[in-house]
Amino acid sequence: MDYTKYLAGRANWIKGSALADVMKKASELQKKGVKLISLAAGDPDPELIPRAVLGEIAKEVLEKEPKSVMYTPANGIPELREELAAFLKKYDHLEVSPENIVITIGGTGALDLLGRVLIDPGDVVITENPSYINTLLAFEQLGAKIEGVPVDNDGMRVDLLEEKIKELKAKGQKVKLIYTIPTGQNPMGVTMSMERRKALLEIASKYDLLIIEDTAYNFMRYEGGDIVPLKALDNEGRVIVAGTLSKVLGTGFRIGWIIAEGEILKKVLMQKQPIDFCAPAISQYIALEYLKRGYFEKYHLEGALLGYKEKRDIMLKALENHLPNAEFTKPIAGMFVMFFLPEGADGISFANELMEREGVVVVPGKPFYTDESGKNAIRLNFSRPSKEEIPIGIKKLAKLYKEKFGE
Amino acid sequence: MDYTKYLAGRANWIKGSALADVMKKASELQKKGVKLISLAAGDPDPELIPRAVLGEIAKEVLEKEPKSVMYTPANGIPELREELAAFLKKYDHLEVSPENIVITIGGTGALDLLGRVLIDPGDVVITENPSYINTLLAFEQLGAKIEGVPVDNDGMRVDLLEEKIKELKAKGQKVKLIYTIPTGQNPMGVTMSMERRKALLEIASKYDLLIIEDTAYNFMRYEGGDIVPLKALDNEGRVIVAGTLSKVLGTGFRIGWIIAEGEILKKVLMQKQPIDFCAPAISQYIALEYLKRGYFEKYHLEGALLGYKEKRDIMLKALENHLPNAEFTKPIAGMFVMFFLPEGADGISFANELMEREGVVVVPGKPFYTDESGKNAIRLNFSRPSKEEIPIGIKKLAKLYKEKFGE
Numbered sequence: 104m105d106y107t108k109y110l111a112g113r114a115n116w117i118k119g120s121a122l123a124d125v126m127k128k129a130s131e132l133q134k135k136g137v138k139l140i141s142l143a144a145g146d147p148d149p150e151l152i153p154r155a156v157l158g159e160i161a162k163e164v165l166e167k168e169p170k171s172v173m174y175t176p177a178n179g180i181p182e183l184r185e186e187l188a189a190f191l192k193k194y195d196h197l198e199v200s201p202e203n204i205v206i207t208i209g210g211t212g213a214l215d216l217l218g219r220v221l222i223d224p225g226d227v228v229i230t231e232n233p234s235y236i237n238t239l240l241a242f243e244q245l246g247a248k249i250e251g252v253p254v255d256n257d258g259m260r261v262d263l264l265e266e267k268i269k270e271l272k273a274k275g276q277k278v279k280l281i282y283t284i285p286t287g288q289n290p291m292g293v294t295m296s297m298e299r300r301k302a303l304l305e306i307a308s309k310y311d312l313l314i315i316e317d318t319a320y321n322f323m324r325y326e327g328g329d330i331v332p333l334k335a336l337d338n339e340g341r342v343i344v345a346g347t348l349s350k351v352l353g354t355g356f357r358i359g360w361i362i363a364e365g366e367i368l369k370k371v372l373m374q375k376q377p378i379d380f381c382a383p384a385i386s387q388y389i390a391l392e393y394l395k396r397g398y399f400e401k402y403h404l405e406g407a408l409l410g411y412k413e414k415r416d417i418m419l420k421a422l423e424n425h426l427p428n429a430e431f432t433k434p435i436a437g438m439f440v441m442f443f444l445p446e447g448a449d450g451i452s453f454a455n456e457l458m459e460r461e462g463v464v465v466v467p468g469k470p471f472y473t474d475e476s477g478k479n480a481i482r483l484n485f486s487r488p489s490k491e492e493i494p495i496g497i498k499k500l501a502k503l504y505k506e507k508f509g510e
Numbered sequence: 511m512d513y514t515k516y517l518a519g520r521a522n523w524i525k526g527s528a529l530a531d532v533m534k535k536a537s538e539l540q541k542k543g544v545k546l547i548s549l550a551a552g553d554p555d556p557e558l559i560p561r562a563v564l565g566e567i568a569k570e571v572l573e574k575e576p577k578s579v580m581y582t583p584a585n586g587i588p589e590l591r592e593e594l595a596a597f598l599k600k601y602d603h604l605e606v607s608p609e610n611i612v613i614t615i616g617g618t619g620a621l622d623l624l625g626r627v628l629i630d631p632g633d634v635v636i637t638e639n640p641s642y643i644n645t646l647l648a649f650e651q652l653g654a655k656i657e658g659v660p661v662d663n664d665g666m667r668v669d670l671l672e673e674k675i676k677e678l679k680a681k682g683q684k685v686k687l688i689y690t691i692p693t694g695q696n697p698m699g700v701t702m703s704m705e706r707r708k709a710l711l712e713i714a715s716k717y718d719l720l721i722i723e724d725t726a727y728n729f730m731r732y733e734g735g736d737i738v739p740l741k742a743l744d745n746e747g748r749v750i751v752a753g754t755l756s757k758v759l760g761t762g763f764r765i766g767w768i769i770a771e772g773e774i775l776k777k778v779l780m781q782k783q784p785i786d787f788c789a790p791a792i793s794q795y796i797a798l799e800y801l802k803r804g805y806f807e808k809y810h811l812e813g814a815l816l817g818y819k820e821k822r823d824i825m826l827k828a829l830e831n832h833l834p835n836a837e838f839t840k841p842i843a844g845m846f847v848m849f850f851l852p853e854g855a856d857g858i859s860f861a862n863e864l865m866e867r868e869g870v871v872v873v874p875g876k877p878f879y880t881d882e883s884g885k886n887a888i889r890l891n892f893s894r895p896s897k898e899e900i901p902i903g904i905k906k907l908a909k910l911y912k913e914k915f916g917e
Contacts, residue, residue, distance in 0.1 A: 104747040106773040109686055109720055111630045111652075117781045149576035157579070158572030161792070165565030169556035172564070172760030208615055208764075208786045215785040219651075223518045240784035244626075245518075279516055313516055340511040353579030355791025357615075357764075366513040374524045377647035378622040379615045383790040384762025385568070 113224075116244050120236060121470035125454060129464045140496040143464040144487035145289070146354040147323075147438070148414075151407035156398065157352070157389055164388040171388045177376035179206025179360075180384070183391040187360065190394050195321050196335040197344075199362050205371055206382045210319050210347030210359040214282075215241050217315055217343060217361060220370045222247045227271055227278045231259045233441075233471035233480070235289045235317065238282060248276070251473030256432065258285055258295025261302040268310050280313050286330055287320030287437020290471045290482040294324075294436050300333055307341050318346045320437040322403065323486075325412040327435040340364060348390055350438070351403050356386035411438065411486050414493060418485040421494045425501035428510060431483075438486035441468060442500075444479040445508050453503070454481060461499035520631075523651050527643060528877035532861060536871045547903040550871040551894035552696070553761040554730075554845070555821075558814035563805065564759070564796055571795040578795045584783035586613025586767075587791070590798040594767065597801050602728050603742040604751075606769050612778055613789045617726050617754035617766040621689075622648050624722055624750060624768060627777045629654045634678055634685045638666045640848075640878035640887070642696045642724065645689060655683070658880030663839065665692055665702025668709045675717050687720050693737055694727030694844020697878045697889040701731075701843050707740055714748050725753045727844040729810065730893075732819040734842040747771060755797055757845070758810050763793035818845065818893050821900060825892040828901045832908030835917060838890075845893035848875060849907075851886040852915050860910070861888060868906035 125143070133139060164171045170180070178184070184201035191197040207213040214237075222228065224246025230239065232251020239249055252267055253260045264281075271278050283303070285295035295303070307314050316333045324330055334342040344362035352358065359382075361371055375381075393399065418440055422431055430443040442465075444453055450467040457463050468480025485493060532550065540546060571578045577587070585591070591608035598604040614620040621644075629635065631653025637646065639658020646656055659674055660667045671688075678685050690710070692702035702710070714721050723740045731737055741749040751769035759765065766789075768778055782788075800806065825847055829838055837850040849872075851860055857874040864870050875887025892900060 104772065106747075106771075109628055110773060110777060111626070111628050111633070113630070114627050114777045114781075117627075117777050119780045120783065146580055149579050152579050154576070154579055155573045158569040161568035161572055162565040165561045165568055169561070170762070172556050172559050172561060172762045173553055174761045211785065211787040219518070220521050220524075221516055221518050223520070226518070237784040237787070244781060244784065340513075353791075354581045354787070355577070355579045357787070357790045364513075365511065366517060370517060370521045370524050373526045374521075374651060376527065376618075377644040377651065378618065379786070380618040380644070380761070380764070383764045383793055384760075385792060385796075386790055389792075 113244070113246065116246055118240055118243060120240060122236065122466060125464070125466060129458060132458065137462060139458070139462045139464050140488060140492045141464040142483045142488055142496050143466045144484045147350050147407065147486050148410065149353065151410045152353045153398065153402040153406070156402065157393070160389050160392045161385060164392065165385065168388060171384050173384060175381040175384050175387055177381050178372055179204070179382060180387050180391065183387050186391055186394045190399065194399070195318070196331050203362055203364055203368060205361040205375065206387060207359040207361055208379055208382055209349055209354070209357040210317065210345050211237060212357070212379065213345035213359045213361045214238050214315070214317070216371050216375060217345060218242050218245045218247070220367060220374060221280060221313070225277065226280070227276045229264070229267065229278060229281045230473060231283060231288060232473045233290055233468060233477055234282065234473065235284060236471050238317070239473065249473045254288065254291050254293060256293055258288065258293050258299055259283060259303065261299040261306065264303065265306050268306070278310070278312060280315060281307060282315045282317065284317040284319065285333055286318065287323055287434060289319070289437065290439050290468060291441045292432045292434030292437050292439040294327060294330060297331065300331070300336055304333060304336055304341070308339055312341070314342045316342050316344050318344055320350060323350050323408065323411060323438060324436040325415060330436065334362065343367065351399065352390060352393060356389060358382055358386050358390045414485045414490055417490055417493045418483065418497060421497035425498055426504060429504065438484055440483040440485065442481045442483050444481065444504070446479060448479045448508065450479050450481050457500060457503050461503060463496045463499045465500070520651070520653065523653055525647055525650060527647060529643065529873060532871070532873060536865060539865065544869060546865070546869045546871050547895060547899045548871040549890045549895055549903050550873045551891045554757050554814065554893050555817065556760065558817045559760045560805065560809040560813070563809065564800070567796050567799045568792060571799065572792065575795060578791050580791060582788040582791050582794055584788050585779055586611070586789060587794050587798065590794050593798055593801045597806065601806070602725070603738050610769055610771055610775060612768040612782065613794060614766040614768055615786055615789055616756055616761070616764040617724065617752050618644060619764070619786065620752035620766045620768045621645050621722070621724070623778050623782060624752060625649050625652045626781060627774060628687060628720070632684065633687070634683045635687045635689055636671070636674065636685060637689045637880060638691065638695060639880045640697055640875060640884055641689065641880065642691060643878050645724070646880065656880045661695065661698050661700060663700050665695065665700050665706055666690060666710065668706045668713065671710070672713050675713070685717070685719060687722060688714060689722045689724065691724040691726065692740055693725065694730055694841060696726065696844065697846050697875060698848045699839045699841030699844050699846040701734060701737060704738065707738070707743055711740060711743055711748065715746055719748070721749045723749050723751050725751055727757060730757050730815065730818060730845060731843040732822060737843065741769065750774065758806065759797060759800060763796060765789055765793050765797045821892045821897055824897055824900045825890065825904060828904035832905055833911060836911065845891055847890040847892065849888045849890050851888065851911070853886060855886045855915065857886055857888050864907060864910050868910055870903045870906045872907070
């Protein structure tokens with residue numbers, strides 16, 4: 104039966120992820136028994152997450168708390184929203200009322216809910232170029248047109264943002280929204296400077312735009328002192344936060360949140376129950392107990408985070424040793440290093456060759472870009488591979504690099 | 511700050527649930543310390559769910575399986591899809607390949623994903639009248655126009671369906687889709703007869719329509735022998751299934767599924783990762799172990815289900831005793847009885863008075879209706895209240911009923 108005629112018009116806006124090919128090939132090789140080193144992941148290390156502790160909590164809450172197997176309120180269990188408000192105050196400079204927090208299906212679910220309330224087909228969303236591929240795809244599914252602003256080591260080139268807005272407005276396009284990951288950006292690994300954060304807020308105010316701040320990596324900071332989220336600098340209510348515990352508890356629990364107010368909060372709340380009912384109760388109770396018992400401090404800040412920092416150091420050192428002249432970012436937060444082949448080189452074919460010849464999986468940068476640039480970029484992840492795998496992977500990458508492009 | 515101007519046009523289609531008022535009032539009374547008996551729930555009994563067993567599984571998988579804290583494939587972990595295919599074959603007459611199953615955020619998430627792929631603004635969706643309120647709201651958020659077909663004790667009045675389709679087509683409306691809950695319908699509690707199931711499929715074929723079959727209550731069957739889902743009778747591939755383990759494991763795990771094929775499956779898959787990434791890994795592993803270990807038979811068929819049947823019997827007996835002349839449905843599946851006040855009476859004000867005066871919470875039926883009928887309907891739930899609460903609740907309902915309307 105041909106189902107094409109039944110599809111909604113908006114199904115045309117659904118695009119596949121260009122990363123799927125790489126991942127499919129990797130999985131086929133693994134099925135054949137080929138041993139691969141993966142620098143391609145997008146999540147934290149399950150060996151650094153206190154899984155046994157979470158298991159104990161899960162057992163306890165499932166046994167003792169009937170609500171742990173039931174629907175929760177659509178915006179999340181009140182105790183978790185309260186605990187989260189206290190957590191965000193203590194660890195992320197945010198003074199938020201629990202009433203303004205909506206617990207979502209991970210950060211992904213938060214972004215989709217916001218997109219559905221805010222984006223009309225044809226609306227322009229300005230993002231960093233490159234930006235997180237799933238957000239680009241989710242917003243495109245809603246009919247958004249994505250326009251990117253280049254990124255350097257200090258984050259979005261806010262100096263180019265105003266030009267971009269003017270240019271779009273001159274063309275009669277409707278710009279409503281800026282989406283940014285200021286801290287530990289995916290895929291660049293860079294963190295926006297304080298100066299640019301302030302400038303970004305000023306421009307948003309001048310042009311009356313909303314900002315969606317994706318704080319996914321705010322709890323994966325290794326240095327740079329206290330980094331203040333845009334939301335904490337926002338006096339006008341222009342910043343809506345999409346946050347997540349995925350990088351702390353693990354991505355599989357699907358616990359994220361929206362911080363919003365007014366009509367946006369109201370519409371998000373009304374919209375939510377009919378489309379996902381609530382975030383998983385068991386995950387919400389695990390998150391609640393984890394935060395309440397002070398495990399963020401004990402197992403994350405004094406545990407996992409040190410492990411990620413060590414792995415980042417190992418990756419950067421290996422890159423510096425083997426490829427002292429190559430260009431790559433030096434993250435102070437997050438879990439990615441963006442590595443650049445020489446200008447004009449093709450990251451996709453390099454990634455394929457690296458996997459086939461050397462057994463090292465990396466993610467080409469191109470699909471994260473909003474235009475044709477970034478062809479030579481390769482995203483490297485340091486949170487998931489082991490400390491032993493990272494230098495081997497980088498050495499093999501360097502070998503292929505030198506063979507193709509010289510020192 | 512006034513956020514109204516930033517809202518997308520589609521935000522106008524987001525409506526609040528008319529049930530929210532009742533629930534809010536109930537929660538306010540409870541906060542004041544008023545003890546209420548609730549016949550208003552929409553989920554199974556957490557005391558009949560083997561929570562300690564699920565807790566043991568959770569502890570085990572979190573400790574031993576690193577993948578239990580990580581992203582899963584967007585369509586779900588392969589082992590669960592395989593186990594589910596075997597489960598559906600054994601307990602629901604379905605021969606489905608694991609490749610055609612997509613694990614979703616509960617049945618709610620399944621319905622929203624399908625709506626997003628299939629419904630264009632202005633498209634007509636035909637449903638039972640009344641039907642599940644969250645589906646009505648979710649589809650309306652996508653711009654659907656809902657048209658209802660009346661329901662009697664044998665389910666959707668399929669004899670009226672064809673007229674309805676002709677009438678809509680004559681008005682130039684685009685009918686694409688029928689949404690039905692054939693077994694243990696919410697809110698009516700009725701089950702579609704085999705004869706009507708066949709007739710429904712014939713009409714869908716004649717008018718080239720798709721059917722979304724919501725199988726939420728297929729594992730809450732108390733009598734009526736083997737009830738065969740539409741999907742198992744479907745030779746043309748017209749039926750898409752939205753299923754869930756919510757009524758077995760508990761609603762809080764958020765494990766549902768879509769069964770689809772061809773372009774619809776392809777678009778659902780492409781769409782899914784950017785908008786929710788995956789169903790919760792921990793819930794997927796709990797579901798996997800629950801099914802694999804034969805716990806469905808042990809704890810559900812030979813456990814919880816007997817409890818729900820007993821509670822159903824208690825509710826029906828109490829209604830028959832106290833209100834022998836009143837009209838109400840007699841469910842052979844699901845968890846609801848629809849109770850009707852005399853023609854012309856107002857269910858919403860009756861529900862309010864019942865809560866305030868007698869401390870019994872029920873859900874007015876009106877919000878489930880697609881038109882102005884059903885003003886006198888009251889939805890009663892028997893799965894959640896205890897065996898002791900049900901006869902007390904019904905007795906109090908009967909007292910108010912008699913006071914207002916006589917015997």
